[in-house]
């Protein structure tokens with residue numbers, strides 16, 4: 009029977025890391041998956057996380073199962089961090105999930121089982137795993153335009169036109185709260201208002217992917233788009249992740265947060281979300297959630313964490329600027345200044361799939377096929393080598 013199984017294509021992001029690890033080029037560089045690296049090329053464990061783990065070793069008293077929705081202290085911190093006092097607490101259900109991907113899958117299963125027929129609208133482009141998750145859940149999806157014809161700026165009019173003319177009331181819409189993946193191009197505050205008005209008018213249910221809080225303009229600043237939406241609608245689902253801003257990638261720690269119009273509707277939806285989790289992975293793992301709760305329970309550790317997020321954010325901004333400046337010195341002539349307003353870990357370089365392939369084959373430099381570069385993986389030390397290679401593929 010298994011002889012009939014065909015081979016799946018490699019994952020368009022994580023598959024590149026597999027290929028990178030197998031590459032024998034001594035100068036190879038992995039700028040594909042969205043993982044932060046420090047100046048020495050390592051993905052560090054944050055100091056606040058190390059301290060929290062030390063405390064957990066001493067104080068943790070059980071490895072017994074968590075509830076289906078996770079660690080209560082963790083859930084409460086997620087609620088405060090993401091929503092502050094913007095939404096009444098009794099309208100929000102927070103379920104701890106295995107990373108942002110786990111949250112998106114639970115949310116997708118919820119949409120399919122509770123709100124069908126429903127279709128979800130995604131930006132074109134979006135993170136490659138979004139359509140994969142929706143497909144796996146059996147959630148029909150379609151796309152709205154996001155980029156202008158120059159592929160370097162956000163075309164809000166095109167997006168609104170698509171929402172106005174293509175969506176049906178009751179459809180869901182996927183939005184990236186900040187640090188749009190893969191483009192790094194976010195709406196301005198005024199554009200968020202336009203989007204929020206359209207979402208409300210078209211009666212769309214927002215599914216908001218909030219995986220990069222703190223990497224755009226700051227932990228609080230990055231809630232602007234989300235809050236603008238929440239001012240306009242009374243129902244939404246928000247999927248969050250601590251992979252990036254706590255550096256807890258492999259601990260798989262995120263949350264699915266559902267906002268309902270009132271406490272009664274929240275409770276009913278919460279019970280359905282729990283039923284979905286139970287038949288999927290039963291209940292979430294403890295360690296990552298316990299780390300986050302330990303840090304956010306302690307004012308000093310929380311300050312330390314905010315400082316560490318800010319350091320990562322500023323380093324990424326510096327690297328993006330360095331890249332643009334160093335590209336100028338190659339004399340190749342292609343101006344990358346359009347990258348400067350981009351936010352978050354990624355930059356959408358405009359390199360074609362062929363140029364991306366040449367970067368890999370000739371220079372051992374791995375970026376995602378869409379031309380997305382993980383700026384957070386660049387280093388000062390290898391900046392010249394990277395820019396020389398980009399200049400070479402632009403010329404060939």
Ligand code: LMR
Pocket residue numbers: 021022040041042043135137189
């Ligand atoms: C990315 O886009 O590189 C990250 O979100 C990691 C992943 O799982 O793809």
